[in-house]
Amino acid sequence: MSTDTQTPSGPGSSITAFLRRDTTGGLFLLIAMLLALVLANSPWSEFYFGVRDAEVGPPLTGLQHTVAHWSADGLLALFFFLTGLELKTEFVDGELHNIRKAILPVVAAAGGVLVPALIFLGVNLASGGEASALHGWAVPTATDIAFAVSVLAVVGSSLPVAMRTFLLTLAVVDDLIAILIIAFVYTESVKVGFLGGAAVLLALFWFLTHKYMAWFMHKKWAAWVILLPIGLVTWWLVYESGIHATIAGVLLGFMVPVLKQEPRVIREEDPRMGLAPTLEHRFRPLSNGIVIPVFAFFSAGVAVGGLSGIKDAAMDPVSLGIVAGLVLGKPIGIFGASWLMDRFTSAEKDKDYTWFDMFGMTFVAGIGFTVSLLVAELSFGEGSPHSDHAKVGILCGSFLAALIGAALVAPRNAKYKKMRAAGEDPDTLD
Template sequence: MSNSTDQSPGPPGTHTTFGRGSYSEVVRIGSLLRRETVGGMLLVGAAIVAIIWANSPFSDSYFAIRDVEFGYEPWHLKLSIGAWAADGLLAIFFFMVGLELKREIMIGDLRQWDRALVPVAAAFGGVAIPALIYLAINWGNSEAMQGWAIPTATDIAFAVAVLAIIGSHLPPALRIFLLTLAVVDDLIAILIIAFVYSSGISFSTLLWSLIPLTAYALLARRRRPLFRAGHLPAWLLLLPIGIAFWALIHASGIHATIAGVVLGFTVPARLRADRGEPDSDSDHGLAELFEHRVRPLSAGFAVPVFAFFSAGVAIGGMEGLTAALSSTVTIGIVAGLVVGKIVGITGTTYLVTKVTRSNLDPSLRWIDVAGVASLAGIGFTVSLLVAELSFGSGTDMGDHAKVGIFLASLLAAIVGAIILSSRNKHYAALEERDAVDSDGDGTPDVYETSEVEPPRD
């Protein structure tokens, strides 16, 4: 992913795309993706159960549960269970997105432009091309065109679950590329939701929301000494303030998941030297603590529950399935996610490589990039959210969109699995080489020297 010469072997003065990066980043990404694997499998399982239930003889009970309303109406909080899952529980997922964005920008790969250039450009290509394909297929149908953003999303948890199932030894450089691309993709999705799918905004309510937001940010930054051992736990003060901010954002007309992102972005990503604490890339602040504590709640409960209440679509037998498959909404989503992601991500990466006069890492081929781009075509979670924002819940186009998302995610997973599985032998050789630690210092030799010649095809 890097364009710097100190991270991959090559002739002096050359730039290498998808250099291996630092060992600390490789370890962090590997640990993160392992945790995402379980969440991805739970997500897939919840969606499968919902689809089966919604098309079973007991389908009425599924929709009856989803549509039960509760909450305090004067505060605009009388919502159905399905809406609570989308607006409330999914805010936890977007809080994690905000934490990850903050970390990547402050102390991760997005901090350094040479490392960020390729995944950032690839993410924009992976958003623009699918959207254009969808618009081209649905051109002239103004209602259908409202769903242009549905095929732009990437579901990293689902993608990682696929990697776990196929047992891929995907090289660290490609893993980092996939995660960084997904993080930038999430940022773009957040901006789309905020600016395209928010309406009737109450600016007075937004101004009131600044009070809990400011309090949250100040308390988060005063973690020491407020939240150290023997003092109040962080969540005891921050949770009610965060809920108040979320409620005001929800009432303002902006989609409530944006509140999660904003709160995540206010949390410090590293410790501060001015408080007697070290300040280096390996020293992290409250963001890391929150990530460890909140990620199981997000991946193990919030996202699967959202998927369960969002994925249930009554297809209506073969007639309904035929109608859904012939819909331009479905076709546009499938073409956008399966074809558009591969073309957009791989094509943009190739163009950036040529413009910057860099070379693909000798150990990789462009088919490897295409395999990762295929996995990025698994849109699922955010795509389901955007589909509901575009067409509403229970509408024909909304149901067709969900069928398209299911089909596209399945096809993207299959294509990615086929490509990456065919390269597993080569990836295993790379993994074996990179694990050599001849001096026994805990850091593989390949991260301490650039003299190691990588395996070639």
């Protein structure tokens, strides 16, 4: 989970502090998505698609790809690097460290992946859709942590802390499952030589970050001059191995040392924080301010084609399966798995919030976007009819899930706000 930060006053400090907020990535994602949709369906559509499909890259390297491809395979690696840091932090000193405490959101996340996938397959099989359409079964399984947290921050500022912790833990596990799906499902063949080279550099990255952790923290230039080149070469080797290149970001994130009981509020970079939160502190503004919106801008632009195009998308089992998976599958899977665990095992739902509170959160978890858009491209290929319809399904399903989740959570937030105003702390109802 991203760390709440406070930075010292100074030139640009307010901007970087804003860019580090959980809600900023979701806000910029929404703006970029809407801008892409407007441009793709406007007189400037030719310009938009021309830029998106323009091939760039160093000559004579085999790394000349479209701008959209670079945003998905290149820039998004930084987003996944931060995801790797978050995952390792949770395993070492977070909600996932104590498996008995984490088991409920972990199983809930698994349910939130399984049921949407089954619903997508059911919709497409029942409609007699093309066999190629079934490749998109993983599209509605992802939760966009940045956007989900943004919705919860806007409509649920007074909710019990345990609710936000549950959603964040669930989203982190969801990210881990999505990473495994990308690594194993969307990898057709593996070139062992390149993968071996990546393993060597990962070991070097691990050695340097562990052996010289304090030095990298004190010398801010060192991460850019030493760690960044190692990361770039590792990314290239993973890319050439046949595994999706964003996995390199996750693996590099897991190589960074995580100290127990690190401060969760960063006011300034301090050696006591450890290297993991330091790197998160430095790179979060870049991810929220550039990586996420650029990826969304070049991935969400779909030429709907007027009413006929909307009709075609609405009749495609791919888009219908995605909408049903996000809006129905996520709540059914998450809520159902949580209730079964609470009812038939020793795992228990936190008593600080009710089952109805959780029901509202399950719809917020149905917000897809970032990883769903990436999986859609991997499933169908950029620019194919199924890919465009999948993106329409992701946007519509996520929007509906956000609206329903906000409508359910907002009244509960008002109730907890009144409790706090009356001096009753909803965080101590156990």
